[in-house]
Amino acid sequence: MPLNKHRKLSPVLSLAALILLLVLLIILEQHQSSNRMAVAVLQKGAILAVAAVAMNLPNGFTGIFSLGMAGFMSIGAYITAILTIPTDTIESVYYISGVAGWVMNLKRALDVLPQPLLVLVALLIGGLIAALFAFLIGIPVLRFKSDYLAIATLGFSEIIRALVASPQLDRVTNGSYGLKNIPGFATASGSGVLLIPFAIAAVCIFIMILVINSSYGRAFKAIREDDIAAEAMGINLLKHKELSFVISSFFTAISGGMLAMYMRSIDSKTFQVALTYDILLIVVIGGMGSVTGSIISAFLITAAKEWWLRFFDQTLYIGNWQVPLLRTGFRMVVFSILLMVVVLFYRRGLMGDREFSWEDILGLPQRWRHRRVAIAAAKAEAAAPKDGGQNDA
Amino acid sequence: MSLLEVKDLKVNYGGIKALKGISFTVEEGEIVTLIGSNGAGKSTTLKAISGLLKPAAGKIFYHGRDITGLDAQQTVDQGIVLVPEGRRIFPNLTVLENLKIGAYLRSDKAKIQQDLERVYDLFPRLKERSWQKGGTLSGGEQQMLAVGRALMARPQLLMMDEPSLGLAPLVVQDIFKIIGEINATGTTVLLIEQNASAALGLAQRGYVMVTGEINLEGRGTELLANPSVQEAYLGSQKRRHGGGHRAGAAPELNQQA
Numbered sequence A: 001m002p003l004n005k006h007r008k009l010s011p012v013l014s015l016a017a018l019i020l021l022l023v024l025l026i027i028l029e030q031h032q033s034s035n036r037m038a039v040a041v042l043q044k045g046a047i048l049a050v051a052a053v054a055m056n057l058p059n060g061f062t063g064i065f066s067l068g069m070a071g072f073m074s075i076g077a078y079i080t081a082i083l084t085i086p087t088d089t090i091e092s093v094y095y096i097s098g099v100a101g102w103v104m105n106l107k108r109a110l111d112v113l114p115q116p117l118l119v120l121v122a123l124l125i126g127g128l129i130a131a132l133f134a135f136l137i138g139i140p141v142l143r144f145k146s147d148y149l150a151i152a153t154l155g156f157s158e159i160i161r162a163l164v165a166s167p168q169l170d171r172v173t174n175g176s177y178g179l180k181n182i183p184g185f186a187t188a189s190g191s192g193v194l195l196i197p198f199a200i201a202a203v204c205i206f207i208m209i210l211v212i213n214s215s216y217g218r219a220f221k222a223i224r225e226d227d228i229a230a231e232a233m234g235i236n237l238l239k240h241k242e243l244s245f246v247i248s249s250f251f252t253a254i255s256g257g258m259l260a261m262y263m264r265s266i267d268s269k270t271f272q273v274a275l276t277y278d279i280l281l282i283v284v285i286g287g288m289g290s291v292t293g294s295i296i297s298a299f300l301i302t303a304a305k306e307w308w309l310r311f312f313d314q315t316l317y318i319g320n321w322q323v324p325l326l327r328t329g330f331r332m333v334v335f336s337i338l339l340m341v342v343v344l345f346y347r348r349g350l351m352g353d354r355e356f357s358w359e360d361i362l363g364l365p366q367r368w369r370h371r372r373v374a375i376a377a378a379k380a381e382a383a384a385p386k387d388g389g390q391n392d393a
Numbered sequence B: 001m002s003l004l005e006v007k008d009l010k011v012n013y014g015g016i017k018a019l020k021g022i023s024f025t026v027e028e029g030e031i032v033t034l035i036g037s038n039g040a041g042k043s044t045t046l047k048a049i050s051g052l053l054k055p056a057a058g059k060i061f062y063h064g065r066d067i068t069g070l071d072a073q074q075t076v077d078q079g080i081v082l083v084p085e086g087r088r089i090f091p092n093l094t095v096l097e098n099l100k101i102g103a104y105l106r107s108d109k110a111k112i113q114q115d116l117e118r119v120y121d122l123f124p125r126l127k128e129r130s131w132q133k134g135g136t137l138s139g140g141e142q143q144m145l146a147v148g149r150a151l152m153a154r155p156q157l158l159m160m161d162e163p164s165l166g167l168a169p170l171v172v173q174d175i176f177k178i179i180g181e182i183n184a185t186g187t188t189v190l191l192i193e194q195n196a197s198a199a200l201g202l203a204q205r206g207y208v209m210v211t212g213e214i215n216l217e218g219r220g221t222e223l224l225a226n227p228s229v230q231e232a233y234l235g236s237q238k239r240r241h242g243g244g245h246r247a248g249a250a251p252e253l254n255q256q257a
Helices: A002-030 A036-062 A069-084 A087-093 A101-110 A115-141 A146-165 A167-173 A195-213 A215-225 A227-232 A237-263 A273-286 A291-308 A330-345 A358-392 B042-050 B072-077 B095-102 B109-122 B124-128 B139-151 B169-184 B196-202 B220-225 B227-234 B250-256
Strands: B004-013 B016-026 B031-036 B057-062 B080-083 B157-161 B188-193 B205-210 B213-219
Touching (some): A002 A036, A002 A195, A002 A358, A036 A069, A036 A195, A036 A215, A036 A291, A069 A101, A069 A115, A069 A146, A069 A273, A087 A101, A101 A115, A115 A146, A115 A237, A146 A167, A146 A273, A195 A215, A195 A237, A195 A291, A215 A227, A215 A237, A227 A237, A227 B072, A273 A291, A273 A330, A291 A330, B004 B042, B016 B031, B016 B042, B016 B213, B031 B042, B031 B169, B031 B196, B031 B227, B042 B072, B042 B080, B042 B188, B080 B139, B095 B139, B109 B124, B109 B169, B124 B139, B139 B157, B169 B188, B169 B196, B188 B196, B196 B220, B196 B227, B205 B220, B205 B227, B213 B220, B220 B227
Parallel strands (some): B031 B188, B031 B205, B080 B157, B157 B188
Antiparallel strands (some): B004 B016, B004 B057, B205 B213
């Protein structure tokens, strides 16, 4: 069977695609000054891919309608930022109220680590603290269902934002002034701008795929499909929902930390509900319950929003005639219309709940051929009795 | 010692008394059926035994141990498995995944594989369709999947809630035949049915429930012959021409709506 041939081929193709991607990233990294936009889009795409897959885990795989993403991202972002801002310049960031003593002590203790390790440790600490928060709020909140759960998690995310901006925490989070001087992805030599975020994203997504394909993942899907039946089969609903929620929050916080590194400066407004909606949009467009869908749509949507649709924002003259509608902000109108079209005609997103597979792609020409043959046969069949009738007459 | 002993079990839904204190026993190796009309409390009884509902009062003993108020995870672990009403298979998971969920609490891989083979022997249809999504199966196949999924948990006591619901009469016959086969391999069955004639024909003993109470009990064949049971659940000869066996299928048609 040809499909079997494709099955043997697909690991080879995956490896080839991976190497191609790696080469592409290295080339882009070496020519980053002339490809600023592509580099920025790929960085942000990788970050949002982690966030989208992390959001898909409870929303698409477990059936928990959670909208607390921005809150968990801000926990990760702030912790990563505070821990990685260079200790010798941090006083200038907190120039209004100064840095709390314990923060300084913690930073001095962590400064023994080399820079790349410090970043990893900071991301991990952010993830673990977000996971702890998720565990604690999950105990009361995950007893709710659907919309109630969404409202509760949304509320949590806003509380975190208010806390971060509160004057009481001025000496820790710098309150409403935000944090700057956050080191980016690049190492001292300027390399790694793309490879580092992609490597972190790949590891995060790989771990989440392992979770989804484990027996825990199967239990998550069972809960999504029918929670009563899942419970009747002995699956502890609250325990598994907690697990899914905590894992998701951990990786959401890591993506938040990466976002802080990408943006180099953050404040509490970065983590408004709009950020959650952006990620929700990526998940829905990619397909609820599809990891590859989330990844593809993270890059597509980021590229469309930040790059491909840019020209809609620029006033354009053809001779003396100004092309109507093209002005700042029109890009988002076009983007929204595109989204509506996608949602209207691809209600289940680009991938539905399927995953990308080479077998599907390679099998396409054959399936099209089968369909053409089938359609032709159906047409011939429909035509045949008509001819028969004419012959009789 | 009975396998399952229910003593004066009471369950409330808010202010409504769904079970007003019922007592019954299931012996090891038996098929016992609870029959009764809509709202008699049959499903509530099974849910309370399996731990999906918490009883307000009364005791449930399993192998002589008190299991009242345990949650579903613990009862499944002890071998009490429910095939829920309306099948409730997982529509977007494959047949194989559905079956694997049944064995979720077990960790003995070799025995799980054995049981999978056993389920496939019992339901060859499921083997043919193991890569198909559960939701694409026909009603009868979905019921088989629901039973197969429950068998994957290695039940000692298999509780079935209306397995004939919404199925064609021929398929119902198949399902009942298979329930008999499962019982013959040593699994005790507690069966809830509206299709009273089929259930009583299969079961050794039966209990008749009316609005939260048990008001009749006896051997299956005795109950079948009981005039008041015939009147209430089988449709007496006076009112119908079709005879008991056909009329027994009638309530399930109403149920579908």
